[in-house]
Amino acid sequence: MMLVFGKTGQVATELRALLPNARFLGREQADLTEPKACFDAILAARPEAVINAAAYTAVDYAEENEATADVVNGVAPVQMAKACAELDIPLVHISTDYVFDGSGVVPFKPGDITAPLCAYGRTKLVGEHGVTEVGGRSAILRTSWVFSAHGGNFVKTMLRYGETRDKLTVVADQIGGPTAACDIAKACVTIARKLKVYPDKAGIYHFSGAPDVSWADFAREIFAQTGKKVVVEGIPATSYPTPAARPYNSRMDCTSFEAAFGIRRPDWKAGLADVLSDLEKTT
Template structure:
């Protein structure tokens, strides 16, 4: 099976490319300079040249706070782009796997969100991602939308890498403790993408919207504490991690207080479950800090 992935510079795409190489999969990844997903001609040309059996969309505008001041850029990357890409996939008769986000929810639910829960994005980023989901559904029936959350890994900028950097410079960190979610490793997202591709190849795929996130939930404070405790095995540094509230750390964009996603439907359908977030976080820390 030949896979075409857009958004090659993103942290998920870089992990997916590395895993594809390790597993001997046929994957071609293109960055924005090679094919902007909002450019219909560029997308059509890429599909015609690569001739994929399935397309992964890892391209997105992910600067949550900046989106509040630049909604046009967020709209292009998160709504227009997926609409163009889905239409091109429909025309070519190939399925699309599109990565979305927990930010389509407002975070007011008490328990974990399931796929049927009503969406209510709080800001520009979540609103444009919700619009992108709707555009994909409208353009092609042969789609799988994966909503994920709190993404981190060895590639690109993310919370885990920020914590390692700060822990190397400071003796005290203040981290928000009243937002809850499921830290999700890029390794697990890459595995999930391939699980969908394998189901397409086997003819057993069930198209639709799914939640896929790391196993287990925590707060940003809990996530940071785990990262720093594991890093101490390499660095010997144990800075204090102090809990603060969202109100203590105001940002341009409002974050959902609860981003916990129930991934059981994906596991039942595609037979893959993400590792416990603590396990994956430790693996990434080891990858980044081990000699």
């Protein structure tokens, strides 16, 4: 039995479909603002593997609530790692491209220097450092620009705006790989199962959709696939200021992940088509 922290988030929702026999812990069962509860939950359940799909992901709110985000993103994963190390079981911990400063145009490799620009990135990096320090059968999976038919995300925001507007301005100078939550969920399950047999595959990996695009081009593809006649005008990120600074370059080198687990970067356009189909079924 696998144990998953998270119940209603984008990746957790996809994991529920993939792992019908897994146990999922929401805030009621394990509140990540109480990290010791995570440690105790793992020891009590004694699962075969743990996937942490829970996090403080409100990027802008984290600027004013960094202390809380630090507990959820930084301290709680370390307690999970300690419990998993004690039981000698795999831990898959999801992280983010926000641990980098987004400089340059070259895809970031897992071993590149980290320099987060915002509180969210800083707190996620604290978690990475802590999990790595604990060691054991732990893998950190950095991903980017997550989307699905569930929760709040860029795809659903664009569709909502497209209902009432025929022209939108979208940031065109931030580049990254949109990643379908279902692809992340599949990757997490593969990692967990591999780590049971091959503990030497522990480490930090990158996993994002291909090809890399701007937010504006992502939006154009959303409207192209839905047939909506919405004009997308690209603008610089400086024209759309946010409380938290976002990286301009979110390109990630995923070659080490493919080599270790045999999974190529997923085609995000195909993932988008599946998500749009799911959304159409629910409307």
